[in-house]
Amino acid sequence: MNRLRVLFRTTAVRLSALYLLLFALCAAFLVFYVTGMSQRLLEQQTKDAVATEVAQIEQIYSRAGVNGLLRTLERRARQPGANLYVIAGPTGEILAGNVASLQPGLLDKEGWTGESFRYQRYTDESRKEEHVALAHVLVLDNGLRILVGRDLQEPEKFKMLVRQALVVALGIMGIGALIIWFAIGRNALKRMDRMSDASTRIMAGDLSQRLPMSGSGDEFDRLSESLNAMLGRIEKLNEGLRQVSDNIAHDLKTPLTRLRNKAEAALAHKATNSGYRASLEEIIGESDQLIRTFNALLMISRVEAGAAAAEMSDVNLSQSVADCVELYEPVADEQALNLEADVPDDIHISGNRELIGQALGNLIDNAIKYADSAANPMIKVSLVRRDGAIVLSVADHGPGVPTNKRDDVVERFVRLDESRSKPGTGLGLSLVEAVMEMHQGSLELSDTVPDVENNRGLTASMVFPLRSA
């Protein structure tokens, strides 16, 4: 019972109930209209036929008198399917004709009987039948009353039949609709139930669950498909979040532990003033590194959340690259590295100058950090147009990144150098990737010199799609 109520509450059932009601009303109106019209038409025909006969009777009466009239009427009355004929005396008693009884008072008035009336007729089998007819009463000058009428049984029957058919058809329609509702509604309900079961499981925390698909490609499937895509995205984000929090736990707790250890050590040893000073300076150094990591993390998440997307403007990329190279050039120089730039003039993109500068800075910084063992101490920064994109790349000749590790290194806190001997937060490439995503571009990593065994080098390319405008 409850299930039926739920079923009735489905949209499909409500809509089809409404349609059914509308359709039934229209059909009923149409049927009543058509039958009413045809009945009126038939009545008119009947009236015409009766009027013609009355005129004939008047003629016969004036030509052949009462006897002739009687004879004619007798003869006509006996023909099969004959009209109604009644000859009555002035007081209304039936003298002759083919009618057994009439509604009383019918013969009192001359002219059309008006409404159809009821009568009983003599048949060959002398069986009395109730009939409905339309008639005209004629009063002769001798007081005799002649009634000429025509049976209305046929049109009446027709009307009844059509109306009966209507009722039957509507009944069948109603039952059919009920069955279809039930089938469709139950099916829809079942699928809905399956979907809500799946969502309950998902809400319970199992993000790997997906909504069921029937494979028919209908609206439910399309809904499931887009919801599943959404779930996929949520799962990926959630996974990223979990990984980040794991990494944060590791990469922030380690320096925090070091920080604490240093403070403890400083307290434990009976240190001199300058010893305390040195410890405190180390502690500040550690906390600065922590702050740096926090800032980088915060920046990545702000960039990923699109918070900086509003601050896009026209950026002279050539100028920015030149500035950045100029900024890092002395540092490279100090480490006997050659930082070269190949930058054509006047390449502009729409972007965030700060973030692009930071991203490029990270790439150059990485190149400098990992180029110390390089065979060829050269870092090349180049800016080129390449099939519909502007590519800003930093190529070094350091150890490079193995192909299978390239996806990993852009993850937060992932550093190939397990010992973490190089300074850094492990967030550099993550930020570059986030910045590139914000610019609808991408970060591509490749070998600088692909065909050698060692020190293939790393070329990190920031690919900016060209403005369509």
Place this chain on the structure above:
Amino acid sequence: MVTRMKILIIEDDLEAAAYLAKAFREAGIVSDHASDGESGLFMASENSYDVLVIDRMLPRRDGLSVISELRRKGVHTPVLILSALGQVDDRVTGLRAGGDDYLPKPYAFNELLARVEVLGRRKGAPEQDMVYRVGDLELDRLSHTVRRQGRELLLQPREFRLLEYLMKNAGQVVTRTMLLENVWDYHFDPQTNVIDVHVSRLRAKIEKDFDQPLLRTVRGAGYMIKEDGRTDA
């Protein structure tokens, strides 16, 4: 005669405010404190301060709205915004609201002090000076030339701007981030000691062949250009 700088700190963290007041006092700066936006706004408009240090998130009235309201009232005291929010977009909104400088939390006090002193502009060269002089070093902003003891020194354009900024704030500490912001117009963390390398190159050019050092490193803070030597910090 240089009067003592007077600043207003609008900060709801009482402990942090007390620490700041003490540290500023040690640096020779007098400070008042307001612990919420409304009273900060009142104090800043009723009294005259050299610099306002305003926390971005304050009870009763947030920092940015305090700044916009002050600017609307025609109070043009330089404002330094302190914020625990991110750097990328927050700086822009802060400066747009009428702030003059922006420092993300957590910060080193030396960084804050250096910035407040530069904002207060009690030292250094007046903005309209076309020639900056520190001792025997002379920088001509119009002809873009640098001379020491009358001898012209050849500097790269960026080295010139670096020296220009240092000399404009002569006698004041400028931090590495301030240099990166003002000379390179970047606000990010360069990760390595890029600025130090640039400064040491500049130092080599202006001090080589001369006895008197001018550009000194202030430990734990930054750099300062000053007439007499690299003696103390």
